[in-house]
Amino acid sequence: MAENPSEVIAGAAVLAAAVGFLVYAGQSTGFTGNAASYPLVASFRSVDGVTVGTDVRLAGVKVGTVTALKLNPQTFFADATISVRNDVLIPDDSTVLVSSEGLLGGSFIELQPGGSLENLGPGDEIEDTQGAVSVIALLMKFVGGSGSQTPAPAE
Numbered sequence: 001m002a003e004n005p006s007e008v009i010a011g012a013a014v015l016a017a018a019v020g021f022l023v024y025a026g027q028s029t030g031f032t033g034n035a036a037s038y039p040l041v042a043s044f045r046s047v048d049g050v051t052v053g054t055d056v057r058l059a060g061v062k063v064g065t066v067t068a069l070k071l072n073p074q075t076f077f078a079d080a081t082i083s084v085r086n087d088v089l090i091p092d093d094s095t096v097l098v099s100s101e102g103l104l105g106g107s108f109i110e111l112q113p114g115g116s117l118e119n120l121g122p123g124d125e126i127e128d129t130q131g132a133v134s135v136i137a138l139l140m141k142f143v144g145g146s147g148s149q150t151p152a153p154a155e
């Protein structure tokens with residue numbers, strides 16, 4: 001047994017901090033129970049920066065998470081399964097895209113609602129998708145394209 005009560009108090013504080021970190025990690029990665037959500041599926045040409053647990057946002061507000069990613073061997077696209085909160089109804093003509101939080105920020109899945117009166121149900125597929133845009137590829141096009149333009153002849 002501990003002879004010093006301050007050791008017991010310090011140990012309890014460390015244990016409480018560890019439990020707090022575990023709860024926070026579970027909430028931020030989506031490993032807490034998502035009983036109040038429904039799955040949707042989308043196929044992307046590229047999902048760079050997206051992993052299981054990535055946020056799904058609508059108007060900048062987190063409404064779900066990515067629950068599965070797999071390669072479709074027939075189309076060579078990445079099939080993503082996302083879970084969306086039950087209180088968020090997504091029109092069936094909505095768009096889903098891979099967005100970035102900034103030039104150096106992380107990626108997330110963004111839902112852009114359409115105007116249809118019909119909503120997607122559990123397991124439905126979002127047809128209109130846009131994959132991740134590579135910043136490096138854009139920079140290479142810019143750098144490579146700037147030297148290829150020839151000036152107009154002087155008159």
